[in-house]
Amino acid sequence: MRDVPGGWFIRYLHSVGASVLFIVVYLHMFRGLLYGSHRSPRELIWLLGMLLYVTLMAEAFFGYLLPWGNMSYWGAQVIISLFGAVPGIGPGLAEWIRGDFVVSDATLNRFFAFHVILVPLLLSLLVYLHIVALHKVGGNNPDGIDIKKNKDASGKPLDGIAFHPYYTVKDNLGVAVMMTALLAVVFFVPELGGWFLEKDNFAPADVLQTPPDIVPLWYLTPYYSILRAVTFEWLPGGAKLWGVLAMGAAIVVLFFLPWLDRSPVRSIRYRGWMYKTALTLFVVTFVMLGYLGTRNPSHVDLVLLKNVTWSQIGLVVYFAFFLLMPIYTRMDRTKPEPDRVTGQ
Missing domain, CATH: 1.20.810.10 (Cytochrome Bc1 Complex; Chain C)
Structure with missing residues (x-):
């Protein structure tokens, strides 16, 4: 071009x-x-x-x-x-x-x-x-x-x-x-x-010349960050295999969202504080994982901890949002839905 x-x-x-x-x-x-x-x-x-x-x-x-x-x-x-x-x-x-x-x-x-x-x-x-x-x-x-x-x-x-x-x-x-x-x-x-x-x-x-940090474009970096977050070589098959599985699971779990959400209401307007807090944490975590996916995992670009440690925390929060969803959406205190569209 x-x-x-x-x-x-x-x-x-x-x-x-x-x-x-x-x-x-x-x-x-x-x-x-x-x-x-x-x-x-x-x-x-x-x-x-x-x-x-x-x-x-x-x-x-x-x-x-x-x-x-x-x-x-x-x-x-x-x-x-x-x-x-x-x-x-x-x-x-x-x-x-x-x-x-x-x-x-x-x-x-x-x-x-x-x-x-x-x-x-x-x-x-x-x-x-x-x-x-x-x-x-x-x-x-x-x-x-x-x-x-x-x-x-x-x-x-x-x-x-x-x-x-x-x-x-x-x-x-x-x-x-x-x-x-x-x-x-x-x-x-x-x-x-x-x-x-x-x-x-x-x-x-x-x-013959490898870039200092090999990263994908920003829209794929959250999953790349999850891939790199698995560093435990003691796992059966090694860290690389489990990193690939974690990255794949991070995408596959999205398909099950309709059946994980057990709330009696649909809209966040009528949900309780549990779902609102969980969704906020999920969005912040997803953005953080996207940022960390563009950075060297051994550096410290956020607060105190290495990037790989923050990625591991993000991995836990990411999957907790989905795997705990059947519990907190059922326990959450919701408001009654209106019979008609409010137009607000």
């Missing part, structure tokens, strides 16, 4: 656009946690959304190698080598994914095909299914109540509004605001201090 007219714009629009897309996805997921969009009868919507999220992460990983920068090269080498932790078939599996003994042109060609053709087609299918499932049961609302319980004489929900023009105008405003922010970053600070594009990735891939 450096060798074509306007290539800089295409490159920055692509890289910044990817980060903005993940910002929107994370905000969308957070809103779901706030208002109970994962609860019945929207379990299928949540599951399809989580499949979309995982597929987006795969798309980001496959595309990350394509610039063939030094950080891209070594990042791909590290992530693919994680498959080597699988007992018995690990080394052969990692070699099969790479298509070679090391990351090479064979890896680049197959990742290009995945990034440009296969994964976008899968994303398109999942987006379609996500929207179909949404239209089947209807959207949620900040009160978390079922508007179909109150209908007019024609059978339409009293608190329902048409998708057009209400939602389209609202969403167009959101798109305009996000596009303004995106283009401002593209034109003025496309690297955003190394968060959207790392300095090491402007250097061509070099098999």
Whole structure:
């Protein structure tokens, strides 16, 4: 892209656009946690959304190698080598994914095909299914109540509004605001201090020069931090295997959220202090893990403790939020839900 007219714009629009897309996805997921969009009868919507999220992460990983920068090269080498932790078939599996003994042109060609053709087609299918499932049961609302319980004489929900023009105008405003922010970053600070594009990735891939710290882009760093938090070599199979399992479990547990949440109400407006406190701790922990995933684990970038120690604390809090959810959501003292949407 450096060798074509306007290539800089295409490159920055692509890289910044990817980060903005993940910002929107994370905000969308957070809103779901706030208002109970994962609860019945929207379990299928949540599951399809989580499949979309995982597929987006795969798309980001496959595309990350394509610039063939030094950080891209070594990042791909590290992530693919994680498959080597699988007992018995690990080394052969990692070699099969790479298509070679090391990351090479064979890896680049197959990742290009995945990034440009296969994964976008899968994303398109999942987006379609996500929207179909949404239209089947209807959207949620900040009160978390079922508007179909109150209908007019024609059978339409009293608190329902048409998708057009209400939602389209609202969403167009959101798109305009996000596009303004995106283009401002593209034109003025496309690297955003190394968060959207790392300095090491402007250097061509070099098999003889390893970057000081090999880290993925920010939207994958919370899970990378969980991976590095497991340092106990006394575990059966070693720390690497359990780190990979912890990272995988951190993603898989999100799929079970609709059945872990046992609260009688959906929206945070009517939940008690336990869920509000747990959700606050979870968000702070997720952001902290994301930050620590970009830092050297042996350094001290937060207060007093090494980064790896904070990551281990974050790992415990992250999983406690989900595994203890059936208990604290059932024990929490909630407020009664209104019969109609409040409009607040």
